[in-house]
Amino acid sequence: VSTREAKVLGIIETARSKRPKFRDERITMAHGAGGKATSSLIEGLLVPAFASPALDALGDAAAVTVAGAPLALTTDSFVVKPIRFPGGSIGELAVNGTVNDLAMGGARPVALTLSLILEEGLPADVLREEVEAVARAAATAEVAIVAGDTKVVERGHADQMYVCTTGLGHVDGRAALSPGTLRPGDRLLVSGPVGAHGTAIMLARGEFELDATIVSDTRSLWPAVDALLEHAGAGLRCLRDATRGGVASVLNELARASGVAMLVKESEVPVDPAVAGAAELLGIDPMHVANEGVFVVAVAPECAGAALAALREVAGAERAAEIGEVHTSPTGMVLVETAFGGRRVMDQLVGDPLPRIC
Amino acid sequence: VKYVDEFRDAALGRTLAAEILGAVEPGRHLKIMEVCGGHTHSIYKYGVDDLLPTNVELVHGPGCPVCVIPMGRVDDGIAIAREPGVILTCFGDMMRVPGSDGTLLEAKAEGADVRMVYSPLDALRIAKSEPDREVVFFAIGFETTAPSTALTLKRAKAEGITNFSCFCNHVTIVPPLRALLDSPDLRLDGFIGPGHVSTVVGARPLEFIPADYGKPVVVSGFEPVDILQSVLMILRQLGEGRCEVENQYKRVVPYEGNLRALEIMAEVFALRPHFEWRGLGFISHSGLRLSDAYADLDAERRFAVPGVRVADPKACQCGEVLKGVIKPYECKVFGSACTPERPIGTCMVSSEGACAAYYNYGRFAREREVV
Numbered sequence: 001v002s003t004r005e006a007k008v009l010g011i012i013e014t015a016r017s018k019r020p021k022f023r024d025e026r027i028t029m030a031h032g033a034g035g036k037a038t039s040s041l042i043e044g045l046l047v048p049a050f051a052s053p054a055l056d057a058l059g060d061a062a063a064v065t066v067a068g069a070p071l072a073l074t075t076d077s078f079v080v081k082p083i084r085f086p087g088g089s090i091g092e093l094a095v096n097g098t099v100n101d102l103a104m105g106g107a108r109p110v111a112l113t114l115s116l117i118l119e120e121g122l123p124a125d126v127l128r129e130e131v132e133a134v135a136r137a138a139a140t141a142e143v144a145i146v147a148g149d150t151k152v153v154e155r156g157h158a159d160q161m162y163v164c165t166t167g168l169g170h171v172d173g174r175a176a177l178s179p180g181t182l183r184p185g186d187r188l189l190v191s192g193p194v195g196a197h198g199t200a201i202m203l204a205r206g207e208f209e210l211d212a213t214i215v216s217d218t219r220s221l222w223p224a225v226d227a228l229l230e231h232a233g234a235g236l237r238c239l240r241d242a243t244r245g246g247v248a249s250v251l252n253e254l255a256r257a258s259g260v261a262m263l264v265k266e267s268e269v270p271v272d273p274a275v276a277g278a279a280e281l282l283g284i285d286p287m288h289v290a291n292e293g294v295f296v297v298a299v300a301p302e303c304a305g306a307a308l309a310a311l312r313e314v315a316g317a318e319r320a321a322e323i324g325e326v327h328t329s330p331t332g333m334v335l336v337e338t339a340f341g342g343r344r345v346m347d348q349l350v351g352d353p354l355p356r357i358c
Numbered sequence: 359v360k361y362v363d364e365f366r367d368a369a370l371g372r373t374l375a376a377e378i379l380g381a382v383e384p385g386r387h388l389k390i391m392e393v394c395g396g397h398t399h400s401i402y403k404y405g406v407d408d409l410l411p412t413n414v415e416l417v418h419g420p421g422c423p424v425c426v427i428p429m430g431r432v433d434d435g436i437a438i439a440r441e442p443g444v445i446l447t448c449f450g451d452m453m454r455v456p457g458s459d460g461t462l463l464e465a466k467a468e469g470a471d472v473r474m475v476y477s478p479l480d481a482l483r484i485a486k487s488e489p490d491r492e493v494v495f496f497a498i499g500f501e502t503t504a505p506s507t508a509l510t511l512k513r514a515k516a517e518g519i520t521n522f523s524c525f526c527n528h529v530t531i532v533p534p535l536r537a538l539l540d541s542p543d544l545r546l547d548g549f550i551g552p553g554h555v556s557t558v559v560g561a562r563p564l565e566f567i568p569a570d571y572g573k574p575v576v577v578s579g580f581e582p583v584d585i586l587q588s589v590l591m592i593l594r595q596l597g598e599g600r601c602e603v604e605n606q607y608k609r610v611v612p613y614e615g616n617l618r619a620l621e622i623m624a625e626v627f628a629l630r631p632h633f634e635w636r637g638l639g640f641i642s643h644s645g646l647r648l649s650d651a652y653a654d655l656d657a658e659r660r661f662a663v664p665g666v667r668v669a670d671p672k673a674c675q676c677g678e679v680l681k682g683v684i685k686p687y688e689c690k691v692f693g694s695a696c697t698p699e700r701p702i703g704t705c706m707v708s709s710e711g712a713c714a715a716y717y718n719y720g721r722f723a724r725e726r727e728v729v
Contacts (some may be wrong), residue, residue: 012717026467
């Protein structure tokens with residue numbers, strides 16, 4: 001590395017370590033994609049506006065203590081297009097997405113609220129099916145729907161239906177999770193094959209003439225988290241739901257939050273062959289594709305084996321894998337050892353390959 | 359993935375790396391240009407540099423379709439998109455290329471109907487399903503993508519679809535290569551030839567490089583094993599004192615090219631007298647327009663486009679990057695004022711651009727160990 005290159009690399013890393021500024025004149029689809037534009041919106045506009053320590057932590061769910069009881073609170077909106085896709089639908093997603101954000105905070109889901117924004121002209125049968133999907137998913141996740149709201153907007157002012165859910169959970173006593181506590185030597189796990197949900201949605205839109213049976217992985221992750229807390233509780237550093245932006249975004253956020261480096265072995269990352277094939281044809285990396293039933297686990301090395309074994313006992317996490325390790329340097333960066341034997345940076349996504357994925 | 363994984367095989371990569379090490383003349387620094395942005399992308403994505411000796415340097419070339427589009431043409435595209443009733447369709451990367459007043463993505467947020475497509479046929483499909491709208495396809499690319507645009511236009515004509523037109527920005531690979539070889543500020547030892555372009559035009563049009571300029575060329579596939587093998591073939595030519603066009607990508611590239619594709623291109627397109635390239639200026643006979651027989655489908659005739667030449671931003675050095683004169687990090691604004699989130703130059707936008715590839719994949723000190 002020449003001095004010029006080293007200097008430029010230094011400038012880039014200094015710039016990246018600063019809180020992103022929100023400087024755009026208008027909202028574009030990129031702000032919703034879960035990548036760098038989303039970060040600038042959240043960290044540049046929203047977080048500074050509210051000056052709230054619980055929000056500053058930028059976890060999947062906020063930690064709130066009420067009269068000594070440790071609670072987790074989170075909210076999420078669902079605008080997925082199409083509303084039904086192989087493996088799930090907007091109703092199921094709306095429950096699992098919020099339940100999973102709670103689970104990532106080490107919290108057992110207790111209650112959900114459900115808010116519906118409906119487009120004038122929506123067939124009642126479509127709505128009925130989604131309400132049933134919500135009910136089924138809530139029963140599976142063992143969470144109660146306790147409050148709700150309905151609004152209707154003129155035809156053309158929404159796309160069929162949008163769903164918002166807010167979730168309340170009870171933080172499990174075995175959990176001591178924090179995104180800032182990763183240290184060198186820690187192991188990185190994923191709970192299953194990556195990239196299925198985003199690829200399933202993309203193919204369901206019928207924009208590509210690709211025929212493949214790819215099914216969304218949407219599911220409640222609490223059972224997997226429960227098993228982890230039971231068998232590796234003390235060694236767990238952090239859990240992150242790998243939704244928009246995929247596993248790559250999660251790893252980058254964690255590396256920056258803890259001031260560590262990560263080295264991921266590409267050949268160890270589980271990807272279904274159909275997903276790998278579709279991603280190859282479309283020129284996208286499955287690590288950047290959204291999941292709705294896969295999370296990233298950072299765990300102390302001595303607990304990694306137990307964590308992996310516990311995960312693999314849970315339905316839906318049978319193919320959990322250790323994909324990498326935490327290192328000291330280069331700080332804040334995620335590097336990949338490619339299956340070919342070279343190395344590269346794995347950054348957050350900039351553009352927006354797949355809008356309205358959840 | 360079958361037929362792909364074989365060409366990403368780590369063991370094969372190591373074998374080739376060892377052979378390259380044996381074939382390279384110690385102490386001699388070699389510069390090999392990969393012409394194609396697809397190669398640049400692969401090199402960074404797979405970390406091919408990690409398997410090459412330090413005295414074999416890969417220099418990035420001009421073959422990136424998005425990178426070579428000048429700002430004025432982006433402005434023209436945005437002007438078309440803002441016409442009432444128009445749906446402008448383009449490839450995803452094109453939406454983020456800055457014109458003199460914003461990008462297509464920003465025009466979309468301001469109300470223009472800009473849609474991303476994966477092929478020109480998708481654009482034609484939109485035209486058929488929305489007969490009340492004017493659908494324009496923003497066509498870019500070298501000879502690789504020109505045939506699919508040509509086929510789409512042929513189909514539009516055959517089916518009598520009148521609400522479809524093409525804003526043609528297709529370019530050809532030989533003129534910029536010649537310009538590059540004529541430029542005094544670059545010393546290259548060989549070329550990794552453009553694989554995808556050659557599937558269409560064949561390997562024959564590259565013969566001028568060894569014949570007129572005395573440099574070896576190996577037409578290469580895009581997987582990391584392909585690229586290493588091509589480097590090895592170039593080193594062997596140099597070692598044996600040969601200088602010719604060789605074809606590493608025989609599984610796809612016929613020497614004579616795809617005659618059917620060339621025929622369709624000849625029917626639908628005509629050479630422009632000159633065309634402006636980002637950072638490289640005007641190059642004679644380097645761009646394609648629609649032929650007179652297809653003039654009715656030419657968006658430049660259907661809409662009033664400004665057609666103004668816009669100078670590149672002063673700080674932007676995309677031209678030097680495209681010519682391989684400087685490395686991405688040697689550009690004055692790389693990584694500071696120009697980033698993938700907020701690009702100034704095209705090379706930072708396209709996934710095939712050298713700056714984006716280096717920023718996204720190569721942005722770390724290679725010899726430094728991960729500890």
